[in-house]
Amino acid sequence: MIEVCVKQAVGEPDVLVDCPFTQRVLLTSEEKNIRYMMHSVDLDNKPQWFLEKSPEGKVPAIKLDDKWVTDSDVIVDLLEKNYPEPSLAPKPEFASMGCKLFPAFVNFLKSKDPNDGAEKALLDELNALEGHLKSHGPFVCGEKVTAVDLSLAPKLTI
Template identity: 55%
Template sequence: MFGPSSTQDDPEPHPIPTSLMFLATVINLPFKDFTLISLGFVDHQFLWVVFDLRFLEVNPNGKVPLAKFDENWISDSDVIVGLIEEKYPHPSLATPPELASVGSKIFPKFVAFLKSKDANDGTEQALLDELNALDEHLKSKGPYVNGKTITAVDLSLAPKLYHLEVALGNFKKWTVPESLTHVRNYMKV
């Protein structure tokens, strides 16, 4: 386990203070953003470093983000945020169970549309259907998924919607339609 102050010239690991939570990331992914945004909501210090290939020693599959809780390394953003909520419950990030799946299909539909080379394969419409469902939910319950309270679902959706807007704008010249006002406002918050 190499601490963030390790270098190629000084390869010896430096211990990570046990009072800090440690988070390692590699590239700009929505799952990393979800974890960082969630950590920003809790009143606890954490140490964030860009992934060092030596971390493959503790995380052979290379999955990121990677966080250390006590002596355990966790590489699933949902599990990491769950542990953040458990260890640092104020303010709460808990999402009511009935709202936990709101927007959950947007990211896979976005990826399918982004990868699609056939304009008539229905992937754009599938994404629009999911965005419409989110828009309707926000219209009746907003401004956030759980009304006026930000929860882990919002913190998970925010980076995914950001990546959707950037990637589809760049590769497909596509943006979230103006008619989806609640989604567009949600993306600005």
């Protein structure tokens, strides 16, 4: 059993909201059949107990073997090591598929100039992923879901 700090909706402690990093960790736990307990955190008013577990004040944070760990990249690696079955390790050649998609999306959202190339860069990333899935899918590495899909999926559904 692990414990996971998750982001709660404004004024709704029981509603989980759109943090793609937390969703990645929860999806990984589901796929690996790891039981987890959630602690819902109001990120606009971070409680002291949470800052003691996650000093940067970010979710997700998980408690594994009596230690709190933050950052979804670190957490997902740790879950793969501690719960190796089923393996979610991607084929090395596809491990970084789609990794530029989220930065391109954020860049596009922040862009104020319609001609700065941000929209094209995002569309190029989306088209590259779609093309890859058409020829190698249904998942990024083929028939089996891997950590790459679980990282990308929450970011694509925001």
